[in-house]
Amino acid sequence: MTGRRRFLRNLGLAASGAFLAGCDRISQSESGARVLESAEWLTRRVQRIVSPSTALAREFSEADISPVFRPNGTTMPQTALYQSLMKNQFRDYRLGVEGLVDHPGEFSIDQLRALGERTQITRHDCVEGWSAIGKWQGTPLGALLAHVGVKESARYVVFHCFDEWGEDTPYYESIDITEARHPQTLLAHSLNGAPLPVANGAPLRLRVERQLGYKHAKYLRSIEVVSSFEDIGDGNGGYWEDNGYEWYAGI
Amino acid sequence: MAVMETTDENTMPARNTRLVYRHRWPLRLMHWINVLCLTVLLMSGLQIFNAHPSLSLGHASNDNTAWLAMGARTDENGVPRGVTRIFGHMIDTDGLLGASTVDGERSVRAFPAWATLPGPQWLAMGRRWHFFFAWLFVINGLAYVGWSVVTRHLTRDLTPTRNDWRGFGRSILDHLKFRHPKGEAALRYNILQKLAYLGVVFVLGGGIVLMGLAMSPRMDAVLGWMVDLVGGRQSARSWHFVIACGFVVFVVIHVFEVIVTGVFNQLRGMITGWYRIDEDDKP
Known part of the structure; x- marks a missing residue:
């Protein structure tokens, strides 16, 4: 030089x-x-104005399904509770529903399925930049919320998960009630026609198709309907949100 | 155009030069906002790229279908060596792409720390910078187009005339020989300049915003047709990157032309508005 x-x-x-x-x-x-x-x-x-809350995410055909649906984040929760549920193929699994609802309770996968089912082939977009297409089957969250009855002061649905990211730091996420009632927002129990693999969030995960991957909480333990998420975690509405990422992950 | 008559007393023989008010203040302001936006958007964009340093075509991505990928191989001493795979060709890009030195240590990262914002790997903060300045870029760009239409900057200064088109071949030759118009003629944009500016504003500027929006899952609920048109979200991501490279090429040529046509005079023109022309030089 x-x-x-x-x-x-x-x-x-x-x-x-x-x-x-x-x-x-x-x-x-x-x-x-x-x-x-x-x-x-x-x-x-602006996105809520130009892309109405009722607009549907694009759905794909069977031929578009990715050969491998890449798992990200936790792929094997280590908590004792999760490990014991897994040993029994999640037969004893119950999803807790609590917070601002008329009828709190616990639901098995079969009980959830009885409330309604939807199958959709959608594209999953990770905040990192990659995309994968998968076929999801599950209960619309809106059907569950209608079943338990949501109180008027409810604004958000918080998802508490089995996987921990450090001591006493369980993964969690939240979406607003409008997004929770969107027809494609599912509590999914199946991927590509088979029960959800552990790496992809068994036995139940969230699908919120018009937002980035970190909003799609895996390993759901319970859901909580709240008026504010200020007192949960560091108060930003999710594990990654507490680490600087946007709560609104529509872009 | 306002004109200020001056004579340069230090040169012998005295040349008849004058300062001409060339760029109005809104244009100057928008130009420098754009410089800031492009710098931040490029560097924060590379930070975001580094989180998944490969580009694919289609709706979904797949490591086997990437046309561009940056990564590292470990050499016999256990030190990472940066490599880039483009259209199936492996290129050693160690030190620049794939692996580069951060604080004296060879680190695996696609673009080097001096080119990304923030310097260290920090996707969340990169996104914050990118989207804030994306809004500024869009608002500034719309203001520029609106201003250009209202003041007729677009029709008077940027739209090529029939004469311009006739001189197309000569203009290419002039550029290749670094021969630039002098005197009054220097005040008008030449045909290549007009086409470059129109292309950058409408093709690159419009294109990069649309391809950015095509990556937004919320926008895709209403822009599905556009995503399909370019071949899918991952294709849109590729286009976004390629158009960003187009901006870099434009800036390199733009700055080069500024330098060869008189960097001081051009900078004064874009900062204060006043540009000096030499009346003795006949075009």
Whole structure:
């Protein structure tokens, strides 16, 4: 490398370094991060106007199904409770339903299936950038909510999961009531015609087709209907949300 | 156009130059906002790319169908070596793509830390920067197009005339020889410049926003036809990347032309609005 080229290269690196250092200060300051986060509110507002809450995610044909549905995040929950349920092929599994509902209770997969069934072939989009297509079968969450009766003050549905991400940090997620009642929002028990594999969230996982993968909570333990999720986890509405990701994952 | 008569007293013989008010303030402001947006969007975009450093065609992605993939191989000393696979060809891109040095240590990462925002792997923050500046980019772009229509910048300065088209071949030759118009003629955009600006604004600018929206699962509920048109979400992701490369190519040529036509004069033109032309030079 000639002296001139080295000089130009170092000049470029110094410029990018100074620019990145400035940006890092914004990322790490509370007010700077809050300004950047304001875009999420705008995106959510605008997307809800141009893409109505009733709009359906595209459904695909059998031929489009991905050869392997890539699992991500936890692929084998280690908690004792989950391990004991798994040993028994989830025969003793019950989904808890609690919070702002008229009739809290516990539901087996068969009881859920009796409330309604839907099959859909949809595309799953991970926040990382990849996509996979799978066939999901499950109970529309709206049918379960109608069955247990939702109180007027309810605004969100929170999903509590079996898998832990560090000590006393179970995975959780939340969506609003409108999204929860969307016809494609399912409590899925089957993938590609077979019971959900453990890696993909057995025995029951959420499908919320118009949002990114981290919203699709796996290993559902219970659902809780709430008016606010401020007191759950770090208060941002989900495990990844507590780690800086957007609560609204429609983009 | 406002004109300020000046004579340059330091050069002998005195040349008759004058400053011309060339770029109005809204255009200058929007230009520099755009510089900031493109810088942040490119660097945060590379941060997001690094979370899944491969590009596929179709609706879904599959490691075997990727046309572009960056990764690392471990050499005999256990040190990662960056490699890039493009259309089936393996290229050693160690140090730049696939694996590069961060704080003195060779790390596995697609684009190097100096090119991504934030520098370290931090997808959540990269997305925050990307979407904030995407909104700014869209609002700024719409303001520019609106302003250009209302002030007739679009029809008067950017739309090629019949004369422009006739000089198309000559303009290419002029560019290749770095021969640039002088005097009054320097104030008008030449045909290649007009086509480049129109292409960047409407084809690249419009295209990159649409391909970004095509990756949004919520938008896909209403934009399914467009996603199908380009071949699927992963194809849209590929197009988004390719168009971003198009922006980089444009910026490189743009900055090069600024340098060869007088970097000081051009910068003053885009900062203060005043641009100096030499009246003695005949076009």
